[in-house]
Amino acid sequence: MKGRERNTPCWCGSGKKYKKCHLNRDAQPKENPWAAVEANRKAFTQRKCSAEGLGLGACGGNLIKAHTVSRGCNLEKIAKNGHVMQYTANMSEMNKNGGKLTIDKIGIKNASIFYGFCSKHDRELFSCIENEPFTGRPDQCLAIAYRTMSRELYGKDASAHLRDTLRSADKGWPIIDQYFFQFALEQIEQGNEFARRETRHTQIKLGTLISEDNFDGLKSIVFEFSEIIPFMFAGAWSPFTDLYGVELQKGYTDEILEQVIVSSSATTTGTMVCVSWLTSVNAPGKAIAEQINNLPVGQQSSAIIQMMTKHIENIFFDPEWHRNLSNKHRMQLEILAASGLDFMGSVPSAPIRLDLDFGLPNPKRSFEV
Numbered sequence: 105m106k107g108r109e110r111n112t113p114c115w116c117g118s119g120k121k122y123k124k125c126h127l128n129r130d131a132q133p134k135e136n137p138w139a140a141v142e143a144n145r146k147a148f149t150q151r152k153c154s155a156e157g158l159g160l161g162a163c164g165g166n167l168i169k170a171h172t173v174s175r176g177c178n179l180e181k182i183a184k185n186g187h188v189m190q191y192t193a194n195m196s197e198m199n200k201n202g203g204k205l206t207i208d209k210i211g212i213k214n215a216s217i218f219y220g221f222c223s224k225h226d227r228e229l230f231s232c233i234e235n236e237p238f239t240g241r242p243d244q245c246l247a248i249a250y251r252t253m254s255r256e257l258y259g260k261d262a263s264a265h266l267r268d269t270l271r272s273a274d275k276g277w278p279i280i281d282q283y284f285f286q287f288a289l290e291q292i293e294q295g296n297e298f299a300r301r302e303t304r305h306t307q308i309k310l311g312t313l314i315s316e317d318n319f320d321g322l323k324s325i326v327f328e329f330s331e332i333i334p335f336m337f338a339g340a341w342s343p344f345t346d347l348y349g350v351e352l353q354k355g356y357t358d359e360i361l362e363q364v365i366v367s368s369s370a371t372t373t374g375t376m377v378c379v380s381w382l383t384s385v386n387a388p389g390k391a392i393a394e395q396i397n398n399l400p401v402g403q404q405s406s407a408i409i410q411m412m413t414k415h416i417e418n419i420f421f422d423p424e425w426h427r428n429l430s431n432k433h434r435m436q437l438e439i440l441a442a443s444g445l446d447f448m449g450s451v452p453s454a455p456i457r458l459d460l461d462f463g464l465p466n467p468k469r470s471f472e473v
């Protein structure tokens with residue numbers, strides 16, 4: 105490498121000169137990238153109201169700690185001594201063991217929180233789900249879907265800085281490994297940007313529907329249980345395949361993928377599970393909701409717990425129920441939770457096993473909203 109090349113922009117795309125970036129990087133002392141990832145997550149946890157600029161009126165008051173699975177009416181019902189269980193991927197452990205997943209206790213005060221709304225919007229937008237019993241009304245399904253998508257977006261915004269954080273994590277590595285690492289970072293960034301764009305797209309649409317009191321733009325199938333089910337969740341994903349692994353969306357880069365948005369809510373006597381989608385022709389969320397609904401009633405709960413564990417990180421289990429699972433059932437949940445959980449953001453592919461009975465109550469009915 106002669107003088108001229110040393111002053112050209114580095115091949116890794118950092119925007120720095122080669123001599124200030126990857127020159128002699130293999131000889132530099134190694135860093136601990138995982139500490140940097142954690143620091144990044146904290147630093148970029150945005151503190152901005154997700155309802156700003158969506159035609160939902162001006163913000164007011166401080167940003168508040170919001171629960172996506174509401175604490176009072178939901179998590180308390182499945183908690184033991186104030187705790188629930190959540191699958192977590194420990195980044196540094198994952199690096200060592202090639203995909204280490206643990207299930208950890210989490211206090212319900214800290215479960216599923218995000219600082220995504222000002223106190224005024226939080227009060228106005230979610231009073232219908234926080235202060236009124238959940239009955240699966242259209243305005244309630246819409247409010248919950250909107251809050252869920254806002255949290256998804258919040259997470260993707262935080263991940264947007266990952267590439268910059270990890271750029272120098274290949275210090276002390278052989279040159280060939282540096283190439284692969286930087287290439288992987290580029291892929292991760294691109295993947296996150298696509299996901300962020302889709303999530304934002306849906307989040308804006310939902311906000312607009314609320315501001316227009318338009319309850320036709322979101323459709324749901326609600327499954328009603330007469331008991332509390334031992335897991336609570338709120339999340340969304342862009343389905344590529346349906347319940348049986350058949351393709352729903354291709355995922356071309358110029359395509360805005362549609363999401364399926366799911367949540368559970370405690371009612372006065374039991375639980376309701378909403379599976380929602382933005383109204384469109386051949387909505388993939390609709391296909392999935394209908395497939396669950398068309399299963400024999402005895403298999404619906406099993407399909408729901410497995411799909412949610414597979415696709416959603418924001419899912420919490422009753423500690424006692426989880427502890428009493430047989431090995432076979434615990435193993436299947438672990439496989440599903442770990443599926444797609446890698447640095448490259450792969451699509452989860454572990455199959456749902458409808459033959460497994462998790463001993464859950466059956467829905468007493470389902471209805472369309």
Ligand SMILES: [Zn+2]
Nearest residue numbers: 114116125126
């Ligand atoms: Zn470089």
Ligand SMILES: [Zn+2]
Nearest residue numbers: 153163222225
């Ligand atoms: Zn606000």
